[in-house]
Amino acid sequence: MGTAAGPAADSDLVRATRGLPVSRTPVWFMRQAGRSLPEYRALREGTAMLQACQDPDLVTEITMQPVRRHGVDAAILFSDIVLPLVVAGVDIEIKPGVGPVIASPIRTVADVDALPALEPDRLDFLATAVRRLVAELGATPLIGFAGAPFTLATYLIEGGPSKEHARTKAFMYAEPAAWQRLLERLAVSAATFLRVQVDAGASAVQLFDSWAGVLSAADYAGRVLPHSRAVFDGLARPEVPKVHFGVGTGELLPLIGDAGADVVGVDWRVPLDEAARRVGPGYSLQGNLDPAVLLADRETVDREVRRIVEQGKAARGHVFNLGHGVLPDTDPGVLTHVVELVHELTAR
């Protein structure tokens, strides 16, 4: 269990998650590996997304690409939030330009009980990929991740991507006992998925609850948050830095840290100084450049990066990131520029 050991344990990324002094503000980008990179598109040619995620050679190479190209301060494992479901045997496909599509969505209480469990011994490919990556990355930390129970439940119940998440909410209200069982099961598999990554050497983890922002604070607190907390508790690695992220979570920010996170991920809707007030003093912040700004002119990019670096000083620690994933049309040169600019602005 090589978690807190190794050269990455004292990296700026890990230090920022704890609010310790850093040599400069660490930067990485959600979806830094992916379609914005020509070398990614070349490597992925002919291999389905969910196949690629289970091939340790491809996972290692794709994860390394943005680290080499941009000089980011962390790698994020190339995988997907639906992978634990796929490995457990759920019939899922990732349709390019659409997202995860489920062959038989969960619509009844019986469907919940039929959901297969994730067997940890099916995750050898994941441990292999993480071990190789940690060896190759040296002092650069690897961030492991999992999808939070709520966001995974939205895909399972809707059958695919959705804006309103109306079926999900209807199920949550109409079948509270089955809802609780579903989220409990998803929490167990997310914790297993994270533990394999941490035990193979990942330096930090991020829990993606991308769609939690569609909920009221009361429903989030009562029906979702306990299950996200169960993921972090179930991971049972208190020393590992934990990032908790969702989109549109402005009203939920005071609760998001409560799940047991060290770092709260913030999208672009709430400035980081205001976010720091909402989460309270015990947390670092991650974010929050609007990914669409990267499609604008260089002056706008620079102005926004400077603003975020300034506002980030209100937090105990700041990990610079986007407010959501890199858009596929992004010029990778702009990403490299943002890394250089953040480093330049924050060098101590």
Ligand SMILES: Cc1c2[nH]c(c1CCC(=O)O)Cc1[nH]c(c(CCC(=O)O)c1C)Cc1[nH]c(c(CCC(=O)O)c1C)Cc1[nH]c(c(C)c1CCC(=O)O)C2
């Ligand atoms: C909601 C969600 C998913 N997957 C993920 C989330 C949470 C983060 C978020 O809110 O964006 C998480 C994820 N998915 C992927 C990563 C890799 C690491 C990284 O950030 O670089 C991570 C962290 C790779 C991926 N996951 C996916 C791609 C694109 C697939 C491809 O390249 O063909 C990548 C690089 C596919 C995917 N998978 C999912 C979607 C919505 C899509 C996009 C579909 C599309 O637009 O084509 C589900």
